[in-house]
Amino acid sequence: MLDAHLVVDRGTFRLDLPLTIRPGEVVALLGPNGAGKTTALRALAGLIPLTGGHLSLAGRHLDDPGRRIWTPTEQRAIGVVFQDYLLFPHLTALDNVAFGPRRQGLSRHRARQRAATWLARVGLAEHTHCKPRHLSGGQAQRVALARALAVEPALLLLDEPLAALDARTRLDTRAQLQHHLAGHSGATLLVTHDPIDAVVLADRLVIIEDGHVVQEGDVATVTAQPRTDYVARLVGLNLYRGHADGHHVRLTDGFQLVTGDRHVGGVFVAFAPSAVALHPRRPDGSPRNTWPATITGIQRHGDNLRVQLDGPITVAADITPAAAAHLKLTPGQTLWAAVKAAETRVYPAAAPLNVRAEP
């Protein structure tokens, strides 16, 4: 298992990330651009040294600056898929994949056999003898995936492994990856931007912003109770922070929401975009929360339209195309937004870990 506390200073940026992954567990590391995901991955791989904390894998201490312990990359039982592939340009796809097995002592023949198997698994049996520059972006990405998997590592590190794959191959490769990870006794860290990847592949999510963990937990908890704006957007919820007093929550900017649950103290309030109803005039029905809002953007979202709204609170609303046609939505238009108290979710803001407040 992986047991680490990664501390890396890079100029003005500081990564400070406690991380444990049990054998067989898949942890997805999510975060906005520049949050430090790649930095964490490189520190685990031994490509940058820790400046603090410690790192041990399968009971071995790999990096511990305090105790002057350091293991070079090539002696760590890892496999890495890099964000920009880094396929060796002078080797064929086959030899790229066979490179790792060769280093593990397999004969050239056996290593090539294993490589061919892996290439076939990622759907590239026909491109075995292509040089990387003759591969398209997605083909290259799949070779990189095969190359990292072929060493059967104790810790598998994936930096956006599916980002460049097309929708179809992505589905297949994701299923393959899921299959492989299921049969994989080691730990896996998956860096991704794609919530679907995270939800499908990971057992647990770790979300970092600006080098620090802002939320952590199993998929269900994180998606149900986002704690930062980033996570809320990731899972598609509107999220606000405020102070609860019974059924009323006063948000940090003064606006007040009525909620279904009772709470007291610092809380988060979340509701889905589909819970937001739009009306041309002030509604006087059941919804307890109504406010005037101005349309700032409209995008298709699946079968529906997602409308971005400004006002006392910024909010996203999902409505059907039929409703949109009825309301004759245009950007700049002002109308009324309504959310039923029963549609809101409220949960305490006192976080189990070092969470930094976000509006």
Next chain:
Amino acid sequence: MLDAHLVVDRGTFRLDLPLTIRPGEVVALLGPNGAGKTTALRALAGLIPLTGGHLSLAGRHLDDPGRRIWTPTEQRAIGVVFQDYLLFPHLTALDNVAFGPRRQGLSRHRARQRAATWLARVGLAEHTHCKPRHLSGGQAQRVALARALAVEPALLLLDEPLAALDARTRLDTRAQLQHHLAGHSGATLLVTHDPIDAVVLADRLVIIEDGHVVQEGDVATVTAQPRTDYVARLVGLNLYRGHADGHHVRLTDGFQLVTGDRHVGGVFVAFAPSAVALHPRRPDGSPRNTWPATITGIQRHGDNLRVQLDGPITVAADITPAAAAHLKLTPGQTLWAAVKAAETRVYPAAAPLNVRAEP
């Protein structure tokens, strides 16, 4: 406007793509890995010469091997976002973006001003003076986007412009991009794997496989009537080809489906995964199509589960977690799939363009 017929021979691969884009129109080019999307984009940019066909932009003939016309890249009014960024490593983010405006004759000061504006728009105001190697992958991608947009090109070429962005920035940048494209009088070609990008940003889709157009049309038509397996997966439908005789369609592998619409001759049959019901035993209710199927994979899909099934036809079914729990789904399990005839869509296979048959 862009009027082109791109023919490029690359060893065993041949691209043959007629393409016209009206001013202000956004065309998304989709296709599986290795279909030739990047090749088409590079031919439009003048980075590889056509081996046949022709290419004219805004009334100017840029490339026409038959008439010995050729315009070098730098004299084409284009902007390109490359699949792997290609930011100049020795220039700051600001100077990377200012590079294009400088070449258009702006003073250093004015060019930097414009660059700063663009960096701010993509949310990188704080990273103006960073060298590319100090940027994370997503930050680099956004600088590349700003750099291409800053030259205000007549033809904007985007190779996976949003692939490396995190969910939140992606939403914002997509909205920004949509905003920019709306106010952009030139043509835009967007290469992407992400159906959402295509649906949100594009007016028209062109789908290529193995260098050839397999389907083309506005978003609604393509998503409603996919003509290849790839497109069907892209838009999330089950698709089959067969021969219709009234309400019965005999598929190419012999299986017979009952359909709601009447047709005669070669047709496609499509139905949504949500139209597939699963039963532990052979159902005897209204569904006209039933067959035994074996589960090969289960993945989360939004709020539901998507089940992959093998049998006389391969099919994907979406079911609720509750139903899944009730059926105790496990891979390898055999049960019965059912589709109501009314849920199927049938449309003629005789395509308006050079479509190659797929099962």
Next chain:
Amino acid sequence: MSRRDAVLARPDRSTPPARTRRTGRVPVALLLPAALGLLFLVLPLAGLLVRTPWSTLPQRLTEPGVLTALRLSVQAATLATLLCLVLGVPLAWMLARVDFPGRRVVRALVTVPLVLPPVVGGVALLLVFGRQGILGGWLDSTLGVTLPFTTTGVVLAEAFVAMPFLVVAVEGALRGADVRYEEAAATLGAGRWTTFTHITLPLVAPGIAAGAVLCWARALGEFGATITFAGNFPGRTQTMPLAVYLALETDLEAAIVLSLVLLTVSVVILASLRDRWLSSR
């Protein structure tokens, strides 16, 4: 899978700097030949130091002419390097980036001055730029420019001998550089010239620096072509290697002293220059 078993506990006391921690151990198979190579290059220097007449060193160094020759050497080598940069970098670019007919032959021809014994090179220069040479007479009569036996002649002779080093090194660097950055520049409206100055040059700066170092050092040590083309006039064309040659005629020790002066100056200049260049990125 033995690599999974070895965990290297580093016994050293001091906290190692970040860069070395990443690099780990240096394999003996590389360390040994590298050390041998260094020894091979440096040992002869030790031989010279052993024979240096340390007691008489001060008065030998202050002899008139030493400083003059040294200054002339450094100046001429620097000017020759500049000339080589101006002419050689574009030539290297043509060889690396433009696919013209006969490129292979041109590339091989560039190495001619390398192979030509320098004295013959000097003769060849005289045959071209001498008063009776192909161009020399014309230069003399129309422009009033005489090249042989002048300081300009020294620069020319050194440039002739040293330019191939620059061209070959820079061409190698250009071929190693990623052309796609140049493509990106073109899509932003940069013509070949702007791309060359704004993108290509900065990207291959380390390669150009390496080539310029080679070129400068070779020019500094140039002897045969210089003495043949420019003569051996103290203060005008007598560079340090020429002074060393004359000293060898009479006094081995004097020659060694002069050589060491030349070496010291060159090592000091190179050691102070190169890191600044190399860190240009």
Next chain:
Amino acid sequence: MSRRDAVLARPDRSTPPARTRRTGRVPVALLLPAALGLLFLVLPLAGLLVRTPWSTLPQRLTEPGVLTALRLSVQAATLATLLCLVLGVPLAWMLARVDFPGRRVVRALVTVPLVLPPVVGGVALLLVFGRQGILGGWLDSTLGVTLPFTTTGVVLAEAFVAMPFLVVAVEGALRGADVRYEEAAATLGAGRWTTFTHITLPLVAPGIAAGAVLCWARALGEFGATITFAGNFPGRTQTMPLAVYLALETDLEAAIVLSLVLLTVSVVILASLRDRWLSSR
């Protein structure tokens, strides 16, 4: 935005090859200095050709000794280049990749043989490997190896003079190469040695080829250090440059003929070799 207006209709008749179509026009600011540079390197050759005694050429070429000297030159230069590759590539790697104390000084010291006038270099080699040299006596008495006045001595002298070219060129190539490929190799379990042989070397192959070409050509043209360290004996240590030098003493034409022979052989070898190396990727 003038770049949007120019559409270049190409008037040439033949269908141009794909590569040239992409490259477009070559800017004059590059073409002119490149052409001047080439002219500067090649014109002196023309000067030599003008003075070549074409009528007596055949009998001069068939004179005994010419072929022997030529063969010896090519053999010695090739062996010297191999020696330089074996010792110099690891040295360049150390300079580029290992952050050891005193690296800057070592890097400057490597250029010493470049700056040292070759004759002094020969003297320095004698002081180390000669009969009375620091190592020479020991080599002689324990291993029975004598280096001066032998063909091995020629190889050694040439390697000493030519190695800096290789080291500097290869170091430049290594610095230009993308280190992240080496990182990727490390994550796949490759130690520094395997990474060096399997990843680094192939990646910088063009740079090494360029360095080896420089090294070989310099060794082929080496004169001063060779004659000083290894002496001049036909068939054993007399390479072409030595033969050229001695011919110069009595007969300019003979010297020119010999030089041209040397040049022709070198140009032919280089023109046939380099493209194969360069296209290794």
Next chain:
Amino acid sequence: GSDQSTDPLSGSGASTVTGDVTVFAAASLTESFTRIGADFEAANPGVRVVFSFAGSSALATQINQGAPADVFASASPANMTTVTDAGNGDRSPTVFVRNQLVIAVPDGNPDEVTGLADLNQPDVKVALCAEQVPCGAAAGKALAAAGVTLTPVTLERDVRAALSKVRLGEVDAALVYRTDVRAADDDVDGIEFPESAEAINDYPIVVLKHAPNRPAAQAFVDHVLSGPGQAVLTAAGFQAP
């Protein structure tokens, strides 16, 4: 330009000469000629002597390619002939000194060499000059006269190179000029041998046809041939012609 005075008698005594006089002299004359030049400048206050010392053959090539020299002092008649044959000598050259071969051996003569015959022993390494250079030609004549056949380890490019090999201990003996042994003072001993009389090398000097400063050139040549000039040369080990 040669419209200046061509009076052959404008000699050393007459201090009418002015300006620069450029002397191309063989490298082996460096020390003696530098001294003679200083003397000459002292005797003719308006004159500056500019030397370019190099190998005689290189100097000859330069002169034939139009080098702006006034005087050429060669270490061998052959190189002088190259110049005069090309019509660049003003008149026939004058031999101003001669040089004689000796056997150079390390200090103390460890191998007890007394004559050419002693060099023909298997364990004695000998350096000779190549036959293309004057000292090599002279050595050939001397060996022929002595009836001795030698297998040298090296054929050096000039006499100084041969002498260096003795000084560095790489060879046990070399045939060099007496002047060279004199210049090397205590490092090497010179062994005179009778056959050297058969192989004496002449040093010719000439005023060049296109000399820019012909009067001063002639004055310099005259000074070299005069008593004080010859005294400097004989002190360096040369023989008077």
